[in-house]
Amino acid sequence: MKIEETEYNEHEAALRTLIQKGDPVDFQDLFLSLHPGEQADHFIELNQHERSFVYRTISPEVFTDLFEKLTLEEQCTFIQETPQSYAVRILNEMYSDNAADLMRELPDAFMDTLFEQMDDIEEQEVKDLMQYPEETAGSLMTTEFVVLQADKTVGLTLEELRELGPDAETIYYLYVVDQAHQLVGVVSLRDLIVAPLEAKIEDIMGFRVISANVMTDQEDLARIVQKYDLLALPVIDDQQKLLGIITVDDILDVIERETTEDFEELSATKGSSDINMSPLEAAKKRAPWIVSLMFLGMITASTIGGFEDTLETIVLLAVFMPLVMGSAGNAATQSLVVAVRSIALGTINRKNVMKMIRRELGTGIILGIACMIVIFGVITLLYDNMLIGFIVGVSIFAALSVATMIGTVVPLLINRLKLDPAVASGPFITTLMDNLGLIIYFTVATSMLQFF
Structure with missing residues (x-):
């Protein structure tokens, strides 16, 4: 066990012991000897009864340093369980931008009650910041500066x-x-x-x-x-x-939120990545995407049904359907991530957008040629069927070339429409390429039927 972890566990045990003894003096001495970040780590591990002891022992002015280290969700939970006068004093001590962020998340009735009891100057500063749209400089800035x-x-x-x-x-x-x-x-x-x-x-x-x-x-x-x-x-x-x-600490929070948001969009899990969220809540957040993708999957089934005659003629083609679909989906997702990340970092502009598209197309072609050669050799060796190897190889070549283009162009078009390019999620692109990959595969196979 690491030294830091051992020390953390010792502090946690000592703090709980002092709470159980009801010893405010020694508890305060130990608690205040810790960094606010460490205090916050220990605080969130306490139950409500133990947290009540902290509220009685630690002054709101001192507690604020700890409180501002908590996540916004944790702040919302804990401030509603504190005595109201204690909560008001915390808000008076908080930096105005952090207080404004918290107030936006609180129930309206509770927020209004707190505003009524806050210092007039602090109240006005927080209300002024809350007037600015979220995710703008006005909503992030603090007015406490020299x-x-x-x-x-x-x-x-x-x-x-x-x-x-x-x-x-x-x-x-x-x-x-x-x-x-x-x-x-x-x-x-x-x-x-x-x-x-x-x-x-x-x-x-x-x-x-x-x-x-x-x-x-x-x-x-x-x-x-x-x-x-x-x-x-x-x-x-x-x-x-x-x-x-x-x-800069506010900017780091922005980067973390934006990165989390992009990952959630790319994986179609928006709003459900919090491990503290209940299974029911997470399911509600993810359900729209899962249901939508399920219906897109039905299109895939219809695509296969449309080439039923080809499959009946060459039954062996069915074996390699997942190979073509999976390869196309993986290639598209890779290009999607590259495009979305480039847009997020601001490295894409009108001057180099075509350069990026050509780069990804070239990458897809090179990958397609390499995979085509490999799969042709493997199928010919294992199944002793050069024609099947040729069909699968050409299909993968075409699918990878198209997939890298789609994975690049779709988020660029979405960004052009002033929408978040991350909404072109990985599951969406993968399902789309499943359909296109199958169409390419069966089109190539159908055109080769005359040789069987």
């Missing part, structure tokens, strides 16, 4: 920073605004510390500031942060006024 005035000295600014810094989400980047609160520059904390105290902020600030509009989509925000290696990104409106900032 702004600098260009005409102030470094010495005076440092004094103000000592007072304001503790309440800001980050001070690694400090943004400079003019009298109209328009973003005009940026100063790093390092530059501020090493600058002469009598120097003006305008003398040490950078004038080229990477920023994002308040309505920018969260995927585009992630690309900006990644491209420029930013720790924070200022958010402005159409008049260049500074409204808030988005920190």
